[in-house]
Amino acid sequence: MTLTIFILFELRIIINFLMKIAIICDIHQSVFWRKIIDQKENFDKIIFLGDEFDSWDNMWPLQMDNALDIIEFKIENPEKVDLCWSNHAASYFLDERCSGYQFEHAIDIKEFYLLNKTLFNVVYVYDNWIFSHGGISAKWMKCSGLNDISGINQLFKERPNFFRWIGPDGYGNNANEGPLWIRPEALINNCVTEYNQVVGHSENVQPKIIRKFKQIFVFCDTHDHNYLTVLDTKTNLVEFVNLKN
Numbered sequence: 001m002t003l004t005i006f007i008l009f010e011l012r013i014i015i016n017f018l019m020k021i022a023i024i025c026d027i028h029q030s031v032f033w034r035k036i037i038d039q040k041e042n043f044d045k046i047i048f049l050g051d052e053f054d055s056w057d058n059m060w061p062l063q064m065d066n067a068l069d070i071i072e073f074k075i076e077n078p079e080k081v082d083l084c085w086s087n088h089a090a091s092y093f094l095d096e097r098c099s100g101y102q103f104e105h106a107i108d109i110k111e112f113y114l115l116n117k118t119l120f121n122v123v124y125v126y127d128n129w130i131f132s133h134g135g136i137s138a139k140w141m142k143c144s145g146l147n148d149i150s151g152i153n154q155l156f157k158e159r160p161n162f163f164r165w166i167g168p169d170g171y172g173n174n175a176n177e178g179p180l181w182i183r184p185e186a187l188i189n190n191c192v193t194e195y196n197q198v199v200g201h202s203e204n205v206q207p208k209i210i211r212k213f214k215q216i217f218v219f220c221d222t223h224d225h226n227y228l229t230v231l232d233t234k235t236n237l238v239e240f241v242n243l244k245n
Helices: 002-016 032-042 062-076 087-093 103-119 138-144 149-158 184-189
Strands: 020-024 045-048 081-084 123-126 129-132 196-199 208-212 215-219 227-232 237-242
Touching: 020 032, 020 129, 032 045, 032 062, 032 227, 045 123, 062 081, 062 103, 081 123, 081 129, 087 103, 123 149, 138 149, 184 196, 184 208, 184 215
Parallel strands: 020 045, 045 081, 129 196, 196 215
Antiparallel strands: 020 227, 123 129, 208 215, 227 237
């Protein structure tokens, strides 16, 4: 019996460390993600970091049609595709009304999240990599009362209001902020240990990698929301692909 358990454990570890993961940065109406549909078999996982709605021009019904297509992609590939809760989802789901809030479409967008809430999670962990919209800080983990990151998704289901914006920093650059809101500087300075993190939420001209001691932080989002991030968890190799090209 002991030998059998040991072999199964070793098999699980080997499988986990052979993952090639595609990460889709914040959507905000962008349709660049569609370019990976025909390439889905090249990846073990495809993770959407969130923010399906709200953009500078707020084209409608393009936003809703695009979001529904993402849901369809998830349903057709339930084990491959992961969807993250995000601050612009909380803007409607939790009535936070953050920047870009669309009063004229708020009822429809909230209904979208209520109908599909079982398809989303706050955080995914593969090997020693955390994937979430904004990131997980040690201070927020302490405030949550959780001893392990694996409890975050259940906490959201039971106490979604715990994931609201905290403040007082309007930008979210505060280590007390939760996974939907925290900004890069606060995250890096108060990160949970033993994990690398991949996040969206904060726009850059190009995606970037920051290293702090042995930890790696990958910031995927850009102004045009047009980059695909590809991560090999076996080698920790990160590649950024401009989907505009």
